[in-house]
Amino acid sequence: TTGHVALDIGFVNTASCTSAITYIDGDAGVLRYRGYPIDQLAGRASFIEVSYLLIYGELPTAAQLADFDSRIRRHTLLHEDLKQFFKGFPRDAHPMPVLSSAVSALSTFYQDSLDPFDPEQVEISTLRLLAKLPTIAAYAYKKSVGQPFLYPDNSLGLVENFLRMTFGFPAEPYEVDPELAAALDMLLVLHADHEQNCSTSTVRLVGSSHANLFASVSAGINALFGPLHGGANQSVLEMLESIQREGGDIDRFVERVKKKEPGVKLMGFGHRVYKNYDPRAAIVKQTADRVLDKLGGNNELLDLARQLEEVALSDDYFVERKLYPNVDFYTGLIYRAMGFPTRMFTVLFALGRLPGWIAQWREMIADPATKIGRPRQVYTGKTERPYIDIADR
């Protein structure tokens, strides 16, 4: 029942916890949520359904799903005072720090439901967070483009409501494109959980001090912002656009990567666990064509991405290092086609990962064996030495 410890090339590679939520086999490229393979869930189970599965452990019946959905819809509004927050941020603020600030602020508005050990308070916090993060994300976008905020419309589902609040205007009706909603819903499913990745481990570590759900998830959002983690989907688009700007010479770019030029990585490639093709990337790649054709996306960049993948997967440098496309390699192209600016890509990752963070936080809090996270270290500093007065230095 305890995590295994394995010494590997001088690094301690430990299992940080036990968990029954998500299973990954990095060598085989397998990903399962509560035992269900990701390729059986993507495109068949909705994001709300997968959120239920991750959090409660079983696929919901139709009645359970309808009840869960309606309980979430009742909490989509933000407190009017919380909306003032957005006025204080600079217009060119990146939406990710706006997101983490607003989520952290939720714990100031709901002080009566922060106790991690009161099941009712955990439940209402879960519903509030699932319902309000899309509203916060839409408002972060509206703030960045100087447009008015739209109140949520609870006759719509979570994804449709988010799209309407993001792309709708008060001055005219906005019809959500069902193709667009279905594509985004599936992408959120693909991001919903991923075992003990950097941001999820952050949520668990912060929560292990008995910090409330909002505070723990706010920390996870900050971890996801990093370009090596959730920020990679933004970096992939920036990488493809710079290759295109410089004439589309893929071989030259690959050579720069192999020479390890500072700051030059093949973004969207490689993974701490997958040493095979990320199953999520395969699903995104399969749908990219269809979605881009439907939404009128930049197929030129998609072709460039495909060529880049082809060159990399036939180059020993990448093959020997087991570097394959990860979930971030193709998603940005679809998000761009949906009309999202590059800086919103990681926000979309956070929207998708939220049910996983919540499920993992609840699992950790419910585990009596959980102690406060307190990693140790391998000390590599000076051995003991006497103090020297400044006059003698």
Ligand code: SDX
């Ligand atoms: C996510 O953990 C999760 O589950 C994360 C995630 C999730 O759902 O939560 O899957 C989401 O974060 C996906 C990863 C997104 N990040 C990127 O795409 C950024 C680019 N990728 C990397 O920076 C890198 O691959 C990491 C950070 C993802 C993994 O880094 P590692 O574990 O250090 O890679 P490694 O040790 O296996 O690398 C082995 C070799 C090294 O070269 P050598 O020292 O052996 O010569 O491969 C090289 C690395 O320098 N390498 C790369 C590379 N990734 C690794 N070289 C060029 N381009 C890359 N992208």
